[in-house]
Amino acid sequence: MPLYEYQCAACGCRFEELVSAQGQAPACPACQSAQVARILSAVNCPNTGKSIADNPASGPFPTGLGGGGCGGGGGFS
Numbered sequence: 001m002p003l004y005e006y007q008c009a010a011c012g013c014r015f016e017e018l019v020s021a022q023g024q025a026p027a028c029p030a031c032q033s034a035q036v037a038r039i040l041s042a043v044n045c046p047n048t049g050k051s052i053a054d055n056p057a058s059g060p061f062p063t064g065l066g067g068g069g070c071g072g073g074g075g076f077s
Contacts, residue, residue: 009035016041
């Protein structure tokens with residue numbers, strides 16, 4: 001079951017809850033209101049203790065593909 005983050009419309013409480021993908025939203029733990037909305041959560045990625053600056057060649061993108069970005073020029077032909 002995934003962990004979802006919710007915010008209560010009645011009292012503003014933010015909380016996390018394990019809920020099945022098709023499951024109904026839980027009640028607020030602070031005020032028991034059913035007026036809760038699932039919100040986007042930050043993603044937690046494991047940290048190796050190194051940054052891309054330590055070894056740019058091992059970054060998230062293969063080398064030799066160009067800059068890409070919003071201006072185009074991704075290096076693909």
